[in-house]
Amino acid sequence: MLKLRNISKTYGRAQVKAVDNVNLDIRPGEIFGFLGPNGAGKTTTIKMIVGLLKPDEGVITIDGVNVWEEPLKAKSMISYVPDNPEIYDRLKGIEYLNFIADMYGVSKDDRRKKLDYYLELFNIKDAVGDIIASYSHGMKQKLVLTSALLNDPKLFILDEPMVGLDPKSAFNLKEIMRKMCDEGRIVFFSTHVLEVAERLCDRIAIINKGKIIAMGTMEELRSHAEERESLEKIFLELTE
Amino acid sequence: MMRKIWSLIKTDFNTTFGLSSIGYSIKNKKNRWQLILFGIAMLTLIPSYVFMVGSLSSMYDIYAQIGQKSMFLLSGFLSAQILVFIFGLLYVMSKYYFSNDLAQLVPLPIKPSYIIGSKFATLMISEYLTSLPIILPFIIIYGSKNGEGPLYWIYSLFLILFLPVAPLVLASIVVMFFMKYTNIGARKDLIRTISAVFFIILMIYVQMKIQTLAQKSIVQGSDFLVSLIKDSNLLVKRLGVSFPPAQWAALTLANNLSISGATNLIIFIGVAIISFLLMIFLSEYLFFDGLIGNIEVSATKGRGKKIDTSELSRETKPYLALAKKELIMLFKTPIYLINAIGGVIMFPIILVMTNSMGGDESLSAIIEVMGVESGYITLGCIGFVTALGMINCVGCTTFSREGKCFWIQRTLPIRVEDQIIGRVLSSLGVQGLGIIALLVSSIFIVKLDIVSIVLIIILGLLGSIPMTQIGMIIDILRPMLDWDNPQKAMKQNLNVLISLGAGTLYLGGLVLLVINIIDKFYISFIYGLLALIFILSALVLFKVLKILISKQFQLLE
Ligand SMILES: Nc1ncnc2c1ncn2[C@@H]1O[C@H](COP(=O)(O)OP(=O)(O)OP(=O)(O)O)[C@@H](O)[C@H]1O
Numbered sequence: 001m002l003k004l005r006n007i008s009k010t011y012g013r014a015q016v017k018a019v020d021n022v023n024l025d026i027r028p029g030e031i032f033g034f035l036g037p038n039g040a041g042k043t044t045t046i047k048m049i050v051g052l053l054k055p056d057e058g059v060i061t062i063d064g065v066n067v068w069e070e071p072l073k074a075k076s077m078i079s080y081v082p083d084n085p086e087i088y089d090r091l092k093g094i095e096y097l098n099f100i101a102d103m104y105g106v107s108k109d110d111r112r113k114k115l116d117y118y119l120e121l122f123n124i125k126d127a128v129g130d131i132i133a134s135y136s137h138g139m140k141q142k143l144v145l146t147s148a149l150l151n152d153p154k155l156f157i158l159d160e161p162m163v164g165l166d167p168k169s170a171f172n173l174k175e176i177m178r179k180m181c182d183e184g185r186i187v188f189f190s191t192h193v194l195e196v197a198e199r200l201c202d203r204i205a206i207i208n209k210g211k212i213i214a215m216g217t218m219e220e221l222r223s224h225a226e227e228r229e230s231l232e233k234i235f236l237e238l239t240e
Numbered sequence: 241m242m243r244k245i246w247s248l249i250k251t252d253f254n255t256t257f258g259l260s261s262i263g264y265s266i267k268n269k270k271n272r273w274q275l276i277l278f279g280i281a282m283l284t285l286i287p288s289y290v291f292m293v294g295s296l297s298s299m300y301d302i303y304a305q306i307g308q309k310s311m312f313l314l315s316g317f318l319s320a321q322i323l324v325f326i327f328g329l330l331y332v333m334s335k336y337y338f339s340n341d342l343a344q345l346v347p348l349p350i351k352p353s354y355i356i357g358s359k360f361a362t363l364m365i366s367e368y369l370t371s372l373p374i375i376l377p378f379i380i381i382y383g384s385k386n387g388e389g390p391l392y393w394i395y396s397l398f399l400i401l402f403l404p405v406a407p408l409v410l411a412s413i414v415v416m417f418f419m420k421y422t423n424i425g426a427r428k429d430l431i432r433t434i435s436a437v438f439f440i441i442l443m444i445y446v447q448m449k450i451q452t453l454a455q456k457s458i459v460q461g462s463d464f465l466v467s468l469i470k471d472s473n474l475l476v477k478r479l480g481v482s483f484p485p486a487q488w489a490a491l492t493l494a495n496n497l498s499i500s501g502a503t504n505l506i507i508f509i510g511v512a513i514i515s516f517l518l519m520i521f522l523s524e525y526l527f528f529d530g531l532i533g534n535i536e537v538s539a540t541k542g543r544g545k546k547i548d549t550s551e552l553s554r555e556t557k558p559y560l561a562l563a564k565k566e567l568i569m570l571f572k573t574p575i576y577l578i579n580a581i582g583g584v585i586m587f588p589i590i591l592v593m594t595n596s597m598g599g600d601e602s603l604s605a606i607i608e609v610m611g612v613e614s615g616y617i618t619l620g621c622i623g624f625v626t627a628l629g630m631i632n633c634v635g636c637t638t639f640s641r642e643g644k645c646f647w648i649q650r651t652l653p654i655r656v657e658d659q660i661i662g663r664v665l666s667s668l669g670v671q672g673l674g675i676i677a678l679l680v681s682s683i684f685i686v687k688l689d690i691v692s693i694v695l696i697i698i699l700g701l702l703g704s705i706p707m708t709q710i711g712m713i714i715d716i717l718r719p720m721l722d723w724d725n726p727q728k729a730m731k732q733n734l735n736v737l738i739s740l741g742a743g744t745l746y747l748g749g750l751v752l753l754v755i756n757i758i759d760k761f762y763i764s765f766i767y768g769l770l771a772l773i774f775i776l777s778a779l780v781l782f783k784v785l786k787i788l789i790s791k792q793f794q795l796l797e
């Protein structure tokens with residue numbers, strides 16, 4: 001269970017809140033989509049959940065663990081994939097993966113099983129012997145995805161994960177997300193691709209100017225809006 | 241055209257010194273307590289600086305006694321310009337060839353000379369930060385003790401303004417040739433680093449050789465004393481040959497009232513300008529050749545050996561894994577390699593070189609008088625290794641070096657203890673190389689017995705721990721994360737300077753203590769005491785670091 005209670009954040013001396021009194025309750029086994037126009041506050045919210053930005057107000061808990069009071073315990077339950085991952089580009093792919101696995105304390109057998117599976121799936125097995133600086137944008141992203149899947153996270157949180165992935169990898173990622181929620185984990189991701197959100201998500205929240213303006217299943221969202229055919233229309237109408 | 245150049249310079253300034261973001265962070269209230277702590281840390285620099293200026297003042301008196309006051313000025317200009325040159329080599333290499341903005345600049349329709357010109361202008365500012373603290377005390381001490389008139393100060397202004405030009409031009413040309421002719425093969429990073437280290441050692445060797453030769457030639461002349469009295473600029477004229485611009489500068493100020501002062505000033509400025517133009521001209525032919533292919537890294541793309549995941553996926557303790565990652569990054573990033581590892585290897589070699597070539601004050605003479613048994617040598621080596629623990633810059637840049645990858649550290653469940661231990665271990669790894677370099681090169685001046693070697697290794701490593709921790713404390717208070725060029729995390733990082741100050745204070749205190757008690761106790765007691773002090777301070781600093789890191793990992797944005 002991921003809970004956000006009255007979360008607000010203002011950057012520096014900015015006049016307006018980047019995130020304004022956000023409340024979210026996400027249940028295990030749910031794929032949750034986070035939508036909103038550019039600058040709406042998606043990345044800011046995500047950074048507060050993963051421990052990169054301290055909220056000015058409010059409480060965030062995962063399974064009752066306060067993210068900001070017991071960071072170590074919370075972080076071992078989370079895997080995070082940022083929107084534009086900068087990683088140690090002088091390391092070899094395999095060195096990076098091992099480093100991350102060591103930090104999560106993943107056992108040797110587990111590690112090998114997962115590496116074999118995901119590296120094959122994302123088709124980067126041949127590249128992990130090279131240094132990361134030689135990777136393409138998408139390869140780097142797939143490496144980060146793999147590293148985030150090495151531990152068994154209770155919360156898998158991704159910021160615009162589909163950007164830069166080729167169709168096959170995007171498809172694989174969606175399958176993985178489905179599988180994870182079948183195992184009772186929470187998948188939380190932000191996206192601009194409305195079709196993905198529409199087809200994949202159990203529930204969707206739309207954020208605009210830091211405030212959640214709509215939340216619920218596709219059905220519930222439809223009932224909010226006047227034009228009811230597609231998420232695109234609903235999105236455009238609500239964020240008007 | 242002028243507008244193009246101006247716009248390039250402006251953009252480069254802004255990105256290099258983060259002007260836009262400084263304004264932003266000053267406004268941010270939350271950062272204020274760190275700024276205050278940081279300010280206090282900065283104050284620790286003052287005693288070291290005051291001490292330095294104090295000893296300069298007595299140096300002036302010595303030269304004044306032998307009627308060679310101008311020699312004092314030469315020392316100032318020479319050290320400032322040599323330092324500008326050495327830093328220049330590193331700055332130029334990273335700024336011209338390894339900064340991220342190149343990917344944007346190269347495709348633009350601008351000539352290489354424009355890019356080099358604008359980058360040169362920004363480097364000048366960085367170099368003033370190096371040259372001013374050195375040259376100002378020299379100029380002020382000489383000027384005030386000698387009661388110089390307004391012309392002296394006006395000339396000084398021009399000299400200070402143009403001081404970095406010639407050495408920086410020299411550094412630029414050397415690096416551009418160097419990069420052009422080492423732009424070969426897959427292992428070029430390694431080739432370049434190794435040859436750079438050798439080059440710097442060679443250069444210092446040549447400098448010192450010239451100096452000793454010049455010294456010898458002066459003293460050998462039978463009429464030395466006579467000419468010393470006749471010509472008050474004799475030493476400057478003889479010793480300035482190793483870098484003529486420094487000589488012109490010293491002569492300008494020493495003769496500011498006569499025509500020779502003015503001519504020397506004109507030569508100094510003229511040569512600076514002409515050499516700058518020459519460099520710009522050369523850059524058209526050299527720059528792109530060294531640059532293209534720089535971004536390539538060798539990748540096998542699976543054509544190499546197959547990676548067996550079972551073989552490579554060992555479990556490692558978090559702190560060891562962290563130390564390993566730090567060391568790989570240090571070794572594989574050329575700038576870090578030169579600064580950290582090159583540093584700890586170069587310093588011992590230079591130390592030994594200075595002494596084996598020797599003047600009267602050479603260490604070997606002192607060693608012979610005192611004998612090895614006295615423990616002075618061992619203590620000296622321990623002190624030297626401990627000092628390297630700060631000079632290697634591993635501790636004081638450990639968080640800054642994370643840069644844009646810092647999010648990884650902050651989102652992973654890493655215990656603060658593991659953070660500290662892992663990072664200290666990486667510094668000790670580098671120190672290990674320094675100790676080897678020291679022990680190997682010391683073979684040429686002294687015979688160390690096995691006990692001394694063991695003591696140097698153990699106490700040296702122990703002493704390196706608090707040194708690294710002091711650096712880490714300063715770095716975590718204000719990590720410099722927003723860089724586009726690894727050099728900024730390393731040498732253009734104010735944290736390094738402040739840590740050097742704080743480390744000098746710590747080590748200086750210990751040296752004073754040891755000097756005061758060395759006659760009163762058995763030497764083994766002193767070793768024990770040092771070990772105790774190192775361990776205790778490491779423990780205290782560990783506690784402090786734990787609090788600071790937990791706090792900063794939450795607060796940073
Ligand atoms: N580091 C920062 N400093 C100051 N303001 C920031 C910072 N990062 C984001 N903001 C501001 O916070 C607001 C929310 O930004 P955020 O990055 O969360 O948007 P987003 O929803 O992720 O947008 P996008 O779809 O473009 O990724 C914006 O108004 C932005 O200008």
Ligand SMILES: [Mg+2]
Pocket residue numbers: 042043044083159
């Ligand atoms: Mg975003």
